[in-house]
Each structure stands twice: as C-alpha cells, then as structure tokens.
Amino acid sequence: MLEPLKRWSPPALNALNWGLMFGSVLLCAMAMPVSLPSMELTGVGPNWLLIWVVTWSVKRNILQGAAAGICLGWIQDGLTAPQPTHAIALGLVGILTAALQKPKFIAEDFISVALIVFGMAAIAETVTAVQVSLVSDRPLQEIWLHQRQIALSSAILSSLWAPVVYYPLNSWWQFLHQIEQ
Amino acid sequence: MYFLYRYWERYRIALLFLLLSGGAAWLVRQTHGAAVMEVYRLLSLPFQPNAEAQQLLLQSQTWELQQRITALEAQNQRLETLLKQPAIAQNKSIAAPIIARSADNWWQQLTLGKGSQDGLKVGAAVSAPGGLVGRISSVTPYTSRVLLLTDPNSRVGVVAGRSRDMGILRGQSDQQTVLEFFEKDPKVRAGDPVLTSTLSSLFPANLAIGQIESVDLSNTANPKAIVQLAAPLSNLEWVIVTLNARTPQTMVSPRP
Structure with missing residues (x-):
C-alpha cells in the first residue's frame, strides 16, 4: 500500500509526515471529551493524548519525548482548564518513556507498549494529584481517594486502546525509516 | 334422651356448619375484617390505578403549577413596575x-x-x-x-x-x-x-x-x-x- 510513496520526493514525504502527525494529534485531542458507553469505566475514559506521547517517545530521545509531552499537555490544558497544567504530567511521561530505551531492552510488540501506557497513565494521574494537592484547598483525603479511583480505570482503558494509536503511527514511522536508509 | 340423640343424628352437619360459620363470622368481626380486605385487595389488583396513570396525573399537576408560577411572575412584574422598580x-x-x-x-x-x-x-x-x-x-x-x-x-x-x-x-x-x-x-x-x-x-x-x-x-x-x-x-x-x-x-x- 505504501509502495507508491517510495517515488515521492523527500520534501513531499516530510510534509506528509508532518500532516499525519498533526492529524493524529488532532484526532486524539478530539477523542478526549468523547464519552461512549463502551469506552468508559466508572465515568473515566482512555487518555488518548497520553497514548500518543508514549507512542512518540518509545523510539526517540529524552528531549523529543519531553517536548511532545509538554506540547500535548498544553493542548489538554486548552481542552479543560489551564490550572493545574497537564504539561508537567505528560512531559514526565515523555521523558520516562524515552528513558526506558525500549528498542534496546524490551521486545517490540503491542503488549510491552500497552504495559508502558498502563504504568505511565498511573504516573500521570499521580502527578496531577500532587499538583492539585499543592494548588487547591480541597481536603487531601478527598483528592487521593479520587486519584486512586481514576488512576486504575484510566490506566486499564488507556493500555487497552493503546494499539489503536500505536500500530498505524509506528508502521508509518518504520516505513519512513526504511526509505531514509 | 332418645329424642335428643335422634335430633343430633339428624342435624349434626347443620350444627357443625352453624358453629363454623358463626366462629368465622365472629373472627372476622374481631379482626375488623382484615382477611376480607386483604383478599379484596388481591382480587382488585388488576383494577387498581397504575403507575403510568399516576405519572399522567403528576404531569398535569406540574403543568398546573407551572401555569400558576407564570401567572404569579407576570403579576409580580406588574407590581414591580407599579412600584417604579428598575425594569428586570x-x-x-x-x-x-x-x-x-x-x-x-x-x-x-x-x-x-x-x-x-x-x-x-x-x-x-x-x-x-x-x-x-x-x-x-x-x-x-x-x-x-x-x-x-x-x-x-x-x-x-x-x-x-x-x-x-x-x-x-x-x-x-x-x-x-x-x-x-x-x-x-x-x-x-x-x-x-x-x-x-x-x-x-x-x-x-x-x-x-x-x-x-x-x-x-x-x-x-x-x-x-x-x-x-x-x-x-x-x-x-x-x-x-x-x-x-x-x-x-x-x-x-x-x-x-
């Protein structure tokens, strides 16, 4: 299916790559506020932007991971509310995923990506909970009870839906890599 | 004696019935007809007003109350105009x-x-x-x-x-x-x-x-x-x- 693309000029391929990246981020951002009955667990849905950050960072360095995380965190700020910012949580997710150096240590498959997403979703919710504890005047007990409730649902759902984002993007980037070589 | 015995032989069924029905009636009287009313309720279940009809009544009542609120609000508005309140x-x-x-x-x-x-x-x-x-x-x-x-x-x-x-x-x-x-x-x-x-x-x-x-x-x-x-x-x-x-x-x- 991708064969005809091999005849494209490098600038055109580059433009297509950027287009696909923007498009997929936009799709993920628009999927965030959707609540379909089959996609929810106790009112919590998958964190699509986090899945995108993990997909991006798995084969990139720490700086690239952090940059993507912060950008998508700001997008999520725009979708909800800027305080407390989501950029810290997603930036940390980008850094940690890149630091895992998956190609070297972990086998390349959906299961390992799903596992990374599971862990990262739990970490992201914990970071947000710490931020909320510092900023807001809500009782701490209430915040951490809420954190426990949503971290698990969010982690399970995000890891289950991770291949939907990971598979197409990863295939595309592998194809690009082939052409470059 | 023989007369009494013959009388009993002839009427004992009727007497038993009389006692039973009398007892039952007394029981009903003493319990204020509880059993009767219970049976009546069971038999009349299919004819009792159902929830949907109740819902309809509630809707009508809601409508009526809404109309009253609207009327009162309009009246309130008029009174406030009379009192030279700033227009709302x-x-x-x-x-x-x-x-x-x-x-x-x-x-x-x-x-x-x-x-x-x-x-x-x-x-x-x-x-x-x-x-x-x-x-x-x-x-x-x-x-x-x-x-x-x-x-x-x-x-x-x-x-x-x-x-x-x-x-x-x-x-x-x-x-x-x-x-x-x-x-x-x-x-x-x-x-x-x-x-x-x-x-x-x-x-x-x-x-x-x-x-x-x-x-x-x-x-x-x-x-x-x-x-x-x-x-x-x-x-x-x-x-x-x-x-x-x-x-x-x-x-x-x-x-x-």
Whole structure:
C-alpha cells in the first residue's frame, strides 16, 4: 500500500509526515471529551493524548519525548482548564518513556507498549494529584481517594486502546525509516 | 334422651356448619375484617390505578403549577413596575445540546453545541430537568464550556429550603456535592431541598439544586451536609441556558 510513496520526493514525504502527525494529534485531542458507553469505566475514559506521547517517545530521545509531552499537555490544558497544567504530567511521561530505551531492552510488540501506557497513565494521574494537592484547598483525603479511583480505570482503558494509536503511527514511522536508509 | 340423640343424628352437619360459620363470622368481626380486605385487595389488583396513570396525573399537576408560577411572575412584574422598580429583563432561555464531556478526570465540565453566535455568555446559569447544573465558563462562536456544580472548583452560595440556613455548595468530583454551613448549628435534616441563595452573585436566586442526603454535625466548627443533585448529570443530553438579569453581561440599567 505504501509502495507508491517510495517515488515521492523527500520534501513531499516530510510534509506528509508532518500532516499525519498533526492529524493524529488532532484526532486524539478530539477523542478526549468523547464519552461512549463502551469506552468508559466508572465515568473515566482512555487518555488518548497520553497514548500518543508514549507512542512518540518509545523510539526517540529524552528531549523529543519531553517536548511532545509538554506540547500535548498544553493542548489538554486548552481542552479543560489551564490550572493545574497537564504539561508537567505528560512531559514526565515523555521523558520516562524515552528513558526506558525500549528498542534496546524490551521486545517490540503491542503488549510491552500497552504495559508502558498502563504504568505511565498511573504516573500521570499521580502527578496531577500532587499538583492539585499543592494548588487547591480541597481536603487531601478527598483528592487521593479520587486519584486512586481514576488512576486504575484510566490506566486499564488507556493500555487497552493503546494499539489503536500505536500500530498505524509506528508502521508509518518504520516505513519512513526504511526509505531514509 | 332418645329424642335428643335422634335430633343430633339428624342435624349434626347443620350444627357443625352453624358453629363454623358463626366462629368465622365472629373472627372476622374481631379482626375488623382484615382477611376480607386483604383478599379484596388481591382480587382488585388488576383494577387498581397504575403507575403510568399516576405519572399522567403528576404531569398535569406540574403543568398546573407551572401555569400558576407564570401567572404569579407576570403579576409580580406588574407590581414591580407599579412600584417604579428598575425594569428586570425577562429571562431568556436557550436549549443547547451537550456535545462532549470533560477532557480529563480532574475537571467536571460539559461542552455545549451553542456559543456566542446564539447569544450565550460567560457566567450564564445552566440548568436541566431537576434544577441547576452549572454555569458557562468560556464561549467560542459555536460551542461553550460549562463548569458543573460537581467540579471541586465550583462554589455556589445556597440556602436550605426549609430552615433557610445559608452555606456554600462545593463539588466533589462525583454526583454528590458538599454543603458547608455558615451557622454553627443548622436546623436541617435529610430530604430538605437546597436552592441558590438570594445573596449569590453568580446565579439567580431560588433555583432548585438538589436534596440534602445526609447531615454531618460532628464537627461543630464546620457543619456539613452531603447534597445529591436533582438533575441526573450522567444521563443529560440537553440543557437550558438562562440569560438572567443577574448575569453581569446582561444587566439592565434602570430606566432614565
């Protein structure tokens, strides 16, 4: 299916790559506020932007991971509310995923990506909970009870839906890599 | 003797019947006909008024009450005009569809499919069948975002309907909200309605919000109650946005 693309000029391929990246981020951002009955667990849905950050960072360095995380965190700020910012949580997710150096240590498959997403979703919710504890005047007990409730649902759902984002993007980037070589 | 024996032989069945029926009748009399009424109820079950008919009656009653409210509001308006009160703009309501929920798990928000092009403004009260649900926190030309009462950042001045105890309603990230009273010893109990306070600067006064579910007076310095919102937030598809006179942007200046 991708064969005809091999005849494209490098600038055109580059433009297509950027287009696909923007498009997929936009799709993920628009999927965030959707609540379909089959996609929810106790009112919590998958964190699509986090899945995108993990997909991006798995084969990139720490700086690239952090940059993507912060950008998508700001997008999520725009979708909800800027305080407390989501950029810290997603930036940390980008850094940690890149630091895992998956190609070297972990086998390349959906299961390992799903596992990374599971862990990262739990970490992201914990970071947000710490931020909320510092900023807001809500009782701490209430915040951490809420954190426990949503971290698990969010982690399970995000890891289950991770291949939907990971598979197409990863295939595309592998194809690009082939052409470059 | 023989005469008595023959009499017994002849009439014993009848006598037994008489005793039995007499006893039964006496029993019925002594129990105030409980068994009879119970059987009657069982037999008449198919003919008893059903829930749907009851619903219809309630609807009619609701309609009647609504008409009375409308009439009283109109009358109130006329009286206020007579008293040379500044004119109050008629409340303008716009129905808006809910197109999205909150994009993360720490905020309780809704996105509506109507925005500034339809006349929606920041601060307008948003209600649903059952009562108030939140207010508009930001608008774009064709969408608007609603901060729900269940959001932890939402604070509303409220009053308990029966005892008029005032307090602040705070979200808790789920369907329930916490009402913190100003008074040390609020005279409230479970089941009391909760309405917006007349002192609230964000919402019109006396909008229904929900019901007190439980009262916690154990901390005397900080008496609290759990309030269940009347509007079923998770099932809503449409909401009503009210552009009220109290909303700063639509405040009407007194007549010259």
